[in-house]
Amino acid sequence: MKKLALAGLLALGLTGCSSDDPQVLNLYNWSEYMPQEVLTRFQDETGIKVIYTTYDSNEAMYARLKLLDESAAYDLAVPSTYYVSKMRNEGLLMPIDRSKISGFDQLDPELTGLDIDPENQYSVPYLWGTTGIGVDTADIEGEPVAAWEDLWDERFEGRVNLTNDMREVFHMGLRVLGYSGNSTDPQQIEEAYEKLKELMPSVRTFNSDAPRMPFLEGEADVGMIWNGEAVMGKESMEALEYVYPKEGVIAWLDSFVIPKNAKNPEAAHQFISFVLQPEIAALISEDIGYATPVLPARDMLGDDVAGDRSSYPSPEDMVNAEFQTDIGDAALQVYAKYWEKLKSGL
Amino acid sequence: MRWLSRSYLALVYLLLYVPIVVLVIFSFNDSRTGYNWGGLSVRWYESLFSNHAMVQAMWNSLWLALTAATVSTCIGALTALALHRYRFRGKKVLNGMLFVVMMSPEIVLAISLLGLFLLLGLKLGYVSLLLAHVTFCLPFVVITVMARLSGFDERLPEAARDLGASDFTMTRTVLIPVIMPALLAGWLLGFTLSMDDVVVSTFVSGPSYEILPLRIYSMVRVGLKPEVNALGTLLLVFSLAMLMLSQWILSRSKQ
Amino acid sequence: MMQSIRQQPFRAAVLVLVWGWLVFLVLTPNMLVVGASVMTRDPANFISLPLNLDAYRQLFNPLYLEVFLHSLYMAAMTTLVCLLIGYPFAWALSRVEKRRQILLIFLLIVPFWTNSLVRTYALKLILATNGLLNSALMSLGVIDESAQLLYTEGAVIVGLVYLLLPFMILPLYSVFEDLRQDVLLASHDLGAGRFATFKNVIVPLTLPGVLAGVMLVLLPAMGLFFVPDILGGSRNLLVGNVIKNQFLDARNWPFGAAASIVLTLTMALLMFAHRLSKRRLGEEGA
Numbered sequence: 001m002k003k004l005a006l007a008g009l010l011a012l013g014l015t016g017c018s019s020d021d022p023q024v025l026n027l028y029n030w031s032e033y034m035p036q037e038v039l040t041r042f043q044d045e046t047g048i049k050v051i052y053t054t055y056d057s058n059e060a061m062y063a064r065l066k067l068l069d070e071s072a073a074y075d076l077a078v079p080s081t082y083y084v085s086k087m088r089n090e091g092l093l094m095p096i097d098r099s100k101i102s103g104f105d106q107l108d109p110e111l112t113g114l115d116i117d118p119e120n121q122y123s124v125p126y127l128w129g130t131t132g133i134g135v136d137t138a139d140i141e142g143e144p145v146a147a148w149e150d151l152w153d154e155r156f157e158g159r160v161n162l163t164n165d166m167r168e169v170f171h172m173g174l175r176v177l178g179y180s181g182n183s184t185d186p187q188q189i190e191e192a193y194e195k196l197k198e199l200m201p202s203v204r205t206f207n208s209d210a211p212r213m214p215f216l217e218g219e220a221d222v223g224m225i226w227n228g229e230a231v232m233g234k235e236s237m238e239a240l241e242y243v244y245p246k247e248g249v250i251a252w253l254d255s256f257v258i259p260k261n262a263k264n265p266e267a268a269h270q271f272i273s274f275v276l277q278p279e280i281a282a283l284i285s286e287d288i289g290y291a292t293p294v295l296p297a298r299d300m301l302g303d304d305v306a307g308d309r310s311s312y313p314s315p316e317d318m319v320n321a322e323f324q325t326d327i328g329d330a331a332l333q334v335y336a337k338y339w340e341k342l343k344s345g346l
Numbered sequence: 347m348r349w350l351s352r353s354y355l356a357l358v359y360l361l362l363y364v365p366i367v368v369l370v371i372f373s374f375n376d377s378r379t380g381y382n383w384g385g386l387s388v389r390w391y392e393s394l395f396s397n398h399a400m401v402q403a404m405w406n407s408l409w410l411a412l413t414a415a416t417v418s419t420c421i422g423a424l425t426a427l428a429l430h431r432y433r434f435r436g437k438k439v440l441n442g443m444l445f446v447v448m449m450s451p452e453i454v455l456a457i458s459l460l461g462l463f464l465l466l467g468l469k470l471g472y473v474s475l476l477l478a479h480v481t482f483c484l485p486f487v488v489i490t491v492m493a494r495l496s497g498f499d500e501r502l503p504e505a506a507r508d509l510g511a512s513d514f515t516m517t518r519t520v521l522i523p524v525i526m527p528a529l530l531a532g533w534l535l536g537f538t539l540s541m542d543d544v545v546v547s548t549f550v551s552g553p554s555y556e557i558l559p560l561r562i563y564s565m566v567r568v569g570l571k572p573e574v575n576a577l578g579t580l581l582l583v584f585s586l587a588m589l590m591l592s593q594w595i596l597s598r599s600k601q
Numbered sequence: 602m603m604q605s606i607r608q609q610p611f612r613a614a615v616l617v618l619v620w621g622w623l624v625f626l627v628l629t630p631n632m633l634v635v636g637a638s639v640m641t642r643d644p645a646n647f648i649s650l651p652l653n654l655d656a657y658r659q660l661f662n663p664l665y666l667e668v669f670l671h672s673l674y675m676a677a678m679t680t681l682v683c684l685l686i687g688y689p690f691a692w693a694l695s696r697v698e699k700r701r702q703i704l705l706i707f708l709l710i711v712p713f714w715t716n717s718l719v720r721t722y723a724l725k726l727i728l729a730t731n732g733l734l735n736s737a738l739m740s741l742g743v744i745d746e747s748a749q750l751l752y753t754e755g756a757v758i759v760g761l762v763y764l765l766l767p768f769m770i771l772p773l774y775s776v777f778e779d780l781r782q783d784v785l786l787a788s789h790d791l792g793a794g795r796f797a798t799f800k801n802v803i804v805p806l807t808l809p810g811v812l813a814g815v816m817l818v819l820l821p822a823m824g825l826f827f828v829p830d831i832l833g834g835s836r837n838l839l840v841g842n843v844i845k846n847q848f849l850d851a852r853n854w855p856f857g858a859a860a861s862i863v864l865t866l867t868m869a870l871l872m873f874a875h876r877l878s879k880r881r882l883g884e885e886g887a
Contacts, residue, residue: 026553031568052399053553054564059850066647066852067460071469073552090645158749164835205752205834213569214834218730219752236378329644336851340843341664343836351693355705358690362712365723365763368733372726425619432612436620443623449816449868451824453841454861457848458630461637481626514611542716544827545841549848559718566722566831570729578719585714 023048025267028065028077030254031056031209032232033127035287042274048267056208057165058083065092065259075262076271080252082326084123085116087257089326093122094258100269103276103294111253111293115325123255124272127228127290130313130321131168131250134161134225136215138239145222148176148245157202161215161223164208166339167324168250169196172224175247181322184331193338200342215240227310231289234310242310248320249313253293285311366582373575390576397573400561407541407558410472414479415536419529421480422487422536427521429488430495431503448485455482456549463550470552478550479540486539487532494528495521527596534592538585638858647854656859665843669860672839675754676822679761683769683818684811686762691773691810695780706774713767721760721831728756728832752834760832761822768817776810809882812875820868840864 023046027034031054039050055061058080065077069092079087087093098104098120104112107125117123135145142155151160162169171181173192183189204220207213212233214220225233230242256275258268274280281297284290286305291312292298298306306312327335373391377384394400428434429441447455459481463474502524506516522529544559551560558577565571638656643649659665694705712720727733728750735747750756780803788798826841840860847857 028553031564051553051556053556056567057850063849063852067464067849068470068552071467071552073470073554203836204749206836207834209564209567210569214752217570217751218747219749219834333853336853337664340668340838340846343838348696351689351696354689355693355697358686359705359708362709362763362766365720365727366712366715368726369719369723421618421622424615428612428615428619432616434616440619440623443627445872447623447627449820449872451820451841451861451864451868453824453826453844454634454865455630457844457857457861458634459626460848461633462626462630465633477626481622484622512611517611538714542718544718545824548845559716562716562718562722563827566718566725570725574719574722575726578716578723581719582715586711589711589714 023264023267025050025264025271026073026075027052027271028061028074029054030078033078033254033288035284037287038275038280038284041280042271045274046267046270048264048270050271059166062087069259069261071261074259075264076268077257077259078126078254079257080254080324081114081116082324084255084257086326088117088122092260094260094262094265095121096124096256096258096272097269100266100273101276102273103278106276106278106295108293108295114253116253117255123257124276125293126254126256126275127284127288127292128251128253129227129290129311130244130318131163131171131224131226131252132230133243133245134211134215134223134230134233135241135243136221136237136239137241139221145243146246148172148247150245151202151222152176152199154202156222158204159221159223160199160202160204161211161220161225162203162206163211163224163226164206166335168224169206169342170335170339171250171322171324173199175245175320175322181248181250182325182327184327186331186334189331189334189338193342196342206343212240226290227313228289231308231310244309244313244317246320248322249318251318251321251323253323369575370579370582372572373579375572375575378572390572391580394573394576394580399556400573400577403556403558403561406472406555410475410479410555410557411537411540414476414483414540415533417476418480418483418487418536419533422484422532423491423525423529425484426488426491426495426525427517429492444485444488447481448489452482452543452545456546459546460549469554470550471555474550474552475547475555475557478546479536479543482543482546483536483539486535487529490532490535491525491528494525498524530592530595534588537588541581541585634858634861637854638862640855642853642855644852647852656853656855659856660859660863668838668843669840669863671837672823672843675758675761675837675839676819678758679765679822680769680815680819682758682762683766684814687766687769687773687814688807688811691770691777694770694774695777706771709767709770717764718827718831720764721828724756724760724763725751725831728759751832752836754833754837757829757833757837757839760828761825764825764828765818765821768821769814772813772817773807773810776807780806805882809875809879812871812878816868816871816875819871820864823864823867 025048027050029052033054034052039052043049053074055064061077061079062083065074065087068074101124104120104124111125111128112120133145133148133151137144139159140155143150145151150156170189170192173196174181174183174188177188177191177195179185179188179192183192204223205214210229211223211225212229214223215225215233216237225242227242230240233240256268256272258265262268275284276294278294278296278300281292281294282300285292285297286301289305289308289311298312309317374386374388375384376387376389425440425444429437456478459474459478463470463477468474502520503516506520507513511519542559544563547557547560548563551557562574562577565574637648639652639654640648641651641653641655660669694702697705725732729735730747730749730751732751734750735744738744739747784802784806785798788802793801823839824841824844826839826845829835829837829839829842844857844860844864847853847860
């Protein structure tokens with residue numbers, strides 16, 4: 001009886017699935033990281049419907065992908081730098097068939113063939129950007145903010161926003177102490193924790209869904225923000241400035257990857273090619289404010305975008321910048337322990 | 347003293363309703379930023395319905411709530427009847443289990459079901475959501491129906507049986523009509539619980555079947571979205587209509 | 602004999618269905634959680650052997666214990682505030698004429714039928730720095746510059762109280778309803794003052810309602826993870842957030858499972874206390 005009922009339910013579910021339009025692409029991406037227009041145009045051109053689901057941290061994305069691995073829930077995901085190598089090493093990814101990707105040769109050679117995926121067998125760069133300091137210049141007085149260290153300034157008490165990203169927050173803490181943001185030394189991590197703990201009374205909120213929002217809502221005046229978010233925020237709040245801290249920004253490259261069990265890898269390849277078209281890449285960069293690795297697209301950008309140091313930093317801005325690397329599970333556990341404690345406001 | 351207690355009641359009601367009233371008023375606010383009044387407008391309702399993913403999520407949620415409420419009402423009513431009518435071994439255990447489901451924190455139910463579904467290799471989507479929602483609605487239906495049965499004249503079913511009705515016939519012709527109002531109430535409760543659930547759904551849903559509460563959750567996390575006000579107002583009107591309807595049906599069935 | 606055979610198929614079908622459902626979707630999953638809590642975290646496959654109690658030991662590690670105590674404190678504050686608002690409210694409600702009571706109860710339940718996420722979000726509109734409360738206070742001249750209300754511990758507690766208040770009021774209302782006027786009169790006739798009547802008669806008689814309310818508020822107040830997400834700025838975490846993070850972000854399933862078992866045990870303890878208080882009342886009444 002029970003089995004029968006279960007079989008009935010399963011059958012119901014299965015027919016529910018097969019009656020779905022077969023041409024669906026399940027895209028798993030950061031929130032607000034793809035203009036709606038691109039999705040609409042892709043659907044108009046190819047007839048493939050994109051289901052856009054979002055996450056707010058690499059950890060959440062990774063955990064969910066692993067969780068739903070067997071059921072082939074996602075066709076395309078966008079992990080940041082070090083998560084590409086982590087997922088590649090763990091065999092979670094499907095090799096990308098280069099013959100089905102057009103426009104790969106137009107990518108910035110400095111952003112392909114990186115250590116995270118030397119041959120780009122598993123990943124295609126989507127956008128790159130930095131995590132720096134956002135400042136609401138209308139609301140602060142005194143010395144301009146120039147360094148991560150300045151967040152500890154007592155004039156910002158209760159006005160600081162941090163991203164809700166364990167690695168980024170500790171990266172900042174470690175840089176302030178002069179260590180590498182990719183440290184695996186428990187001693188250094190603990191020091192960073194102690195340092196960040198001093199910052200906590202100043203911290204108003206952790207936000208990685210849209211770090212510009214606390215600034216726009218008037219809850220925060222200064223804090224960590226992604227460059228694209230600062231650009232987007234400036235549209236409605238002129239006073240929002242993006243600052244490259246002197247200890248160095250956190251740099252990252254987000255890449256398309258296809259999970260091992262993707263149901264519709266064909267559509268995933270099509271989508272990557274679609275996004276690599278210079279016209280589309282330029283549209284994305286203009287709309288959400290991050291830098292595109294597609295070289296011809298950069299020539300198509302308006303001067304206000306191409307010349308915006310927030311989106312396209314100058315070489316001086318990138319002095320001391322550091323890319324995040326995979327630090328291994330043991331170190332991650334150390335970070336996680338202190339992270340939980342920090343966030344509980346203790 | 348009487349004056350004091352009346353004004354206290356009024357104050358608490360005021361506090362309970364202020365956020366809801368604010369929500370409804372702001373859903374007609376033309377302003378983008380969300381805090382200032384920018385004139386009357388229905389643009390957020392328009393933008394809500396032009397968003398395909400949103401409309402899809404609405405239908406998904408409605409369908410899920412309908413099916414979950416119906417299945418849990420059927421199983422719950424049978425359970426209540428069994429608990430009321432039959433003596434069987436483990437009756438106390440059954441009762442206890444239902445009580446535990448009702449009282450245990452949603453998050454515990456959520457992770458335990460997630461574990462089960464993963465172990466079975468069940469695809470997270472409509473089926474997993476349905477199983478989970480029926481499970482947390484079940485005890486509420488059972489309690490509602492049991493309450494109705496406990497005030498019910500025991501001699502009626504006996505009389506039916508003496509007249510030669512089988513157990514099934516007796517249930518159909520005597521018991522079901524008696525518990526009808528409770529079934530309706532239980533169904534409604536299940537429907538609301540299902541439409542409202544965030545905690546359990548966060549764990550057991552997959553991208554193939556997106557439902558409204560999770561969609562709202564991701565919108566709300568991003569920041570102030572005037573569309574949320576409009577959606578909230580619609581949900582409020584919808585549940586009020588359902589509540590009125592059920593009251594009307596109940597009062598008619600009493601006459 | 603005839604009868605029992607005749608009623609057998611229906612009865613059997615019902616019992617199998619109910620038992621099947623509960624065993625399959627309640628008992629088994631809970632056993633799985635207990636099982637997971639004594640296994641070892643595995644970066645690749647979530648959990649693996651060997652069996653041990655590391656997860657529980659981790660729970661009582663001073664580091665996590667603090668996290669738990671803090672979220673327990675917030676849940677307790679929520680419950681206390683609900684009780685302080687709800688107790689006089691339920692009493693006042695039970696004193697209103699019967700006909701109006703039905704309408705008032707209905708009004709109490711209406712917010713409960715509105716999506717809780719949306720209601721939490723509405724609170725954000727009110728509490729934000731540029732929000733309604735600050736604007737109102739500033740235009741009244743009570744404050745000069747915006748107070749920080751949103752993204753604080755207080756905001757989380759306000760949110761939880763707002764969502765859970767009806768769950769405290771309803772059981773309290775039902776005990777006040779049963780509180781017979783003659784008992785109070787008798788107490789008065791026996792020379793007890795108002796305070797003595799309250800302390801010696803009303804409080805003990807309404808205790809089961811208080812405990813039921815506490816049970817209905819305290820447990821959800823530990824689990825509603827979306828409230829700190831929206832009103833607490835992802836700070837001021839609840840046990841629910843910790844469990845969710847362990848399962849969906851940090852992938853430490855044994856630890857998450859152990860935490861949820863502790864939560865379940867808390868529930869069992871409260872239920873036991875509730876039962877005890879009812880039984881004691883029953884004996885005294887006899």
